Amino acid sequence: MNRTPFVGGNWKMNTDLESGLALLQSLSDQIGPSSPSSEVVVYPPFPYLMSLHQTMAQTITSVRLGAQDVSDQPNGAFTGEVSTEMLLDCGVRSVLVGHSERRHVIGECDALINAKTRRGLEAGLQVVLCVGETLEQREAGETDTINERQIRAGLQDVSAEAMSEVVIAYEPVWAIGTGRTASPDDAQKAHAHIRAVLSSLYDDRLAGQVRVIYGGSVKSSNAAELFSCPDIDGGLIGGASLKAEEFAKIIRATG
Numbered sequence: 494m495n496r497t498p499f500v501g502g503n504w505k506m507n508t509d510l511e512s513g514l515a516l517l518q519s520l521s522d523q524i525g526p527s528s529p530s531s532e533v534v535v536y537p538p539f540p541y542l543m544s545l546h547q548t549m550a551q552t553i554t555s556v557r558l559g560a561q562d563v564s565d566q567p568n569g570a571f572t573g574e575v576s577t578e579m580l581l582d583c584g585v586r587s588v589l590v591g592h593s594e595r596r597h598v599i600g601e602c603d604a605l606i607n608a609k610t611r612r613g614l615e616a617g618l619q620v621v622l623c624v625g626e627t628l629e630q631r632e633a634g635e636t637d638t639i640n641e642r643q644i645r646a647g648l649q650d651v652s653a654e655a656m657s658e659v660v661i662a663y664e665p666v667w668a669i670g671t672g673r674t675a676s677p678d679d680a681q682k683a684h685a686h687i688r689a690v691l692s693s694l695y696d697d698r699l700a701g702q703v704r705v706i707y708g709g710s711v712k713s714s715n716a717a718e719l720f721s722c723p724d725i726d727g728g729l730i731g732g733a734s735l736k737a738e739e740f741a742k743i744i745r746a747t748g
Contacts, residue, residue, distance in 0.1 A: 496701075496702065496703075496704050496726050497530075497531065497532055497704070497726075498530065498531035498532070498704075498720065498726055498727040498747035498748075499531065499532045499534070499660055499704050499706050499726055499727040500531055500532070500533050500534075500706075500727045500728055500730065500743060500744045500747060501533075501534045501535070501536060501559065501587075501589075501621060501662070501706070501727075501728070501729045501730065501734075502520075502533075502534070502535040502536065502730050502734030502735075502740055503536045503561065503589065503592070503708075503729060503730065503731050503734060504516075504535065504536060504537045504538060504561075504734060504735060505538075505561070505594075505731060506538060507538070507735055508537065508538065508541070508735070509541075510540075510541050510544055513537050513538075513541045513544075513545060514541075514544065514545065514548060516735065516737055517535065517537075517545055517548060517549070517553065517556065518548070518552075518553075519737035519738075520535070520556060520737040520740060520741060521552070521553045521555055521556060522737075523737050523738060523740075523741035524555050524556075524741050524744055524745075525555060526554055526555055530747060530748045531727060531744055531747040531748070532557065532727075533555060533556050533557065533744055534556070534557045534558070534559040534586075534587045534619075535556055535557075535558065535559065535734065536559040536560060536561045536587075536589055537558075537561075538561070539560065539561070539575055542558065542560060542580070542583040542584070542585060543582075543583045543584070545558060545584075546558050546583055546584030546585075547584075549584065550584065557586050557587060558583075558584050558585050558586060558587070559585060559586065559587035559588060559589065559619075559621075560575070560580050560583075560585045560587075560588045560589070561588075561589050561592070562575070562588070562589060562590070562592075562595060562609075563575060563576070563577055563580060563588045563590065563609055563612065563613055563618070564576050564577075564609070564612070565605060565608035565609045565611075565612045566612075567612070577612055577613060577615075577616035577618060578616070580616075580618065581616065581617075581618070585618065586618065586619060587618060587619040587620075587621060588609075588613045588618050588619070588620055588621070589621050589623060589662075589729075590606055590609045590610050590613060590620050590621065590622050590623065590647070591606040591609075591610075591622055591623045591624065591643070591647060592623045592664070593623060593625055593664055593666045593669055594669075596623075597627070597666060603642070603643060603646035603647065604646070606622075606643075606646070606647050607646055607647050607648070607649050607650070610622055610647055610648070610651060610659075611650060611651060614651065614655045614658055614659070617658075618658070619658045619659075619660065620658060620659050620660070621659075621660045621661075621662050621706075621729065622644070622647045622648070622659060622660070622661055622662065623662045623664055623708070623729070624639075624640050624643040624644055624647065624661065624662070624663060624664070624687070625639070625640065625643075625663055625664040625665045625666050625708075625709075626639040626640065626665055626666060626667075627639075627666045627667060628666065628667035631665065631667060636665075636683055637683070637686045640663065640683060640686060640687055640690070641686070641687075641690045644661065644687060644690050644691070644694075645690065645694065648694060653695050653696075653699055656695065656699055656702075656703055657702070659703060660703070660704045660705075660706060661687055661691075661703060661704070661705045661706070662705075662706050662707075662708050662729040663680070663683050663684055663687060663705060663706070663707055663708070664707070664708035664709050664729060665683075665709050667709075668709030668710050669708065669709050669710065669731065670710070670731060670732060671710060672710050673709075673710060674709055674710045674711065674712075674715055674719075675707070675709060677718050677719050677721075677722050680707050680719055680722060680725060681722040681723070681724055681725060684705045684707070684722065684724035684725050685723075685724045687705050687724075688700045688701070688703075688705060688724055691703055704726040704727065705724060705725065705726055706725065706726050706727040706728050706729055707719055707725050707727075707728050707729070708728060708729030708730070708731070710731075710732075711728045711730050711733060711743060712733050712739070712743070713733070713739050713742035713743050713746065716728065716742070716743045716746035716747075717746040720746050720747050727747055728743065730743055
């Protein structure tokens with residue numbers, strides 16, 4: 494089944510306004526006015542979303558704007574939180590939910606991640622639901638068990654119709670920012686199991702339509718081999734997305 498590749502650039506807590514705008518413009522120059530072979534989304538820090546959106550609206554059509562997180566609440570007395578409506582006002586169309594740093598550094602639980610997923614989808618946002626095991630869990634042979642638990646919890650009460658706006662990102666925690674990368678064979682096995690979980694939750698047709706992407710020290714040197722695996726539909730890129738030329742090479746590897 495043909496699935497449009499997806500490549501996300503998670504800038505995390507990096508850049509300032511000037512360097513972020515320069516990075517976005519450089520990336521646009523690298524990949525050209527349109528990128529028909531793949532969907533490209535960048536996820537900058539919250540303070541720069543509006544400025545980047547304004548630049549995109551004027552000159553850049555090949556990259557979409559995403560946010561690194563979202564509140565599960567619509568509004569109210571939630572100091573420091575950012576709602577879906579605020580993100581939509583800033584031109585955001587995609588949001589990361591359940592990134593490993595939110596799970597394991599901030600301490601977000603499966604129930605909260607599910608609430609954020611449902612809130613994002615109800616607001617009309619694309620949701621990239623991140624799942625993945627720690628090194629300890631991997632060494633204990635629990636990769637598939639952890640991924641399945643996180644997917645089932647994250648997608649609880651999410652309808653089949655809403656799944657058209659869901660991307661699953663498999664990001665083994667032990668490979669994020671460490672320079673270590675799952676082998677293409679290991680990554681493919683994890684992705685195939687994720688698709689099997691989606692089949693059991695919904696059906697084979699829907700599971701074949703949902704994009705499942707890999708995140709974990711993806712570089713231009715290993716991107717093509719990873720992306721050539723039958724169940725890997727692109728990547729969620731961290732450090733390499735902060736270098737326009739390197740990120741553009743990764744995007745081109747989806748072709």
